[in-house]
Amino acid sequence: xxxxxxxxxxxxxxxxxxxxxxxxxxxxxxxxxxxxxxxxxxxxxxxxxxxxxxxxxxxxxxxxxxxxxxxxxxxxxxxxxxxxxxxxxxxxxxxxxxxxxxxxxxxxxxxxx
Amino acid sequence: xxxxxxxxxxxxxxxxxxxxxxxxxxxxxxxxxxxxxxxxxxxxxxxxxxxxxxxxxxxxxxxxxxxxxxxxxxxxxxxxxxxxxxxxxxxxxxxxxxxxxxxxxxxxxxxx
Numbered sequence: 001x002x003x004x005x006x007x008x009x010x011x012x013x014x015x016x017x018x019x020x021x022x023x024x025x026x027x028x029x030x031x032x033x034x035x036x037x038x039x040x041x042x043x044x045x046x047x048x049x050x051x052x053x054x055x056x057x058x059x060x061x062x063x064x065x066x067x068x069x070x071x072x073x074x075x076x077x078x079x080x081x082x083x084x085x086x087x088x089x090x091x092x093x094x095x096x097x098x099x100x101x102x103x104x105x106x107x108x109x110x111x112x113x
Numbered sequence: 114x115x116x117x118x119x120x121x122x123x124x125x126x127x128x129x130x131x132x133x134x135x136x137x138x139x140x141x142x143x144x145x146x147x148x149x150x151x152x153x154x155x156x157x158x159x160x161x162x163x164x165x166x167x168x169x170x171x172x173x174x175x176x177x178x179x180x181x182x183x184x185x186x187x188x189x190x191x192x193x194x195x196x197x198x199x200x201x202x203x204x205x206x207x208x209x210x211x212x213x214x215x216x217x218x219x220x221x222x223x224x225x
Contacts, residue, residue: 042202042215056212090156094211102211104156
């Protein structure tokens with residue numbers, strides 16, 4: 001049983017570009033949350049998707065957007081990249097019917113030059 | 114605004130010793146307090162979690178102590194081993210929304 005998978009593992013972009021990160025949830029999970037983890041910091045909640053809709057959002061600008069597909073996989077899009085967007089982007093999946101336990105993927109390391 | 118404060122930032126413990134990490138929260142709506150362990154290059158992994166209706170939860174060498182009135186909770190790692198060397202995050206959630214608020218992390222090093 002595969003856990004949460006994310007792609008790509010690493011990515012280098014330049015300021016102003018756009019990026020798309022992908023996440024496949026753990027089998028049986030229907031909810032996907034995205035977090036940004038800056039170097040040396042704890043993860044910060046970006047948003048959460050359930051039933052293909054954004055259900056909750058953290059304190060992130062509209063440059064950050066997402067999508068959830070019918071198979072529960074998800075994408076995180078970031079437009080007009082800034083140097084400060086350089087971070088590890090984590091995807092976590094969970095099941096609405098199984099409590100709060102979230103399972104994290106290995107993350108995508110984004111470097112903005 | 115940081116809602117979960119964590120200390121210390123780093124910790125060095127001798128093998129076999131007890132590692133203690135402390136956290137404090139502000140939002141009284143929080144009702145679920147997980148601890149995560151993160152190794153370099155990996156995503157956080159759930160270690161143990163507690164709800165405020167109990168004061169202590171133990172799983173193997175890991176124990177959470179919870180003080181609801183003080184809005185504080187802590188992780189104790191008994192008989193610490195070099196393999197426990199990792200970064201530990203306390204966290205909090207409310208109402209089952211799975212919008213987890215993380216602390217700033219504690220980098221634990223267990224030396225032989």
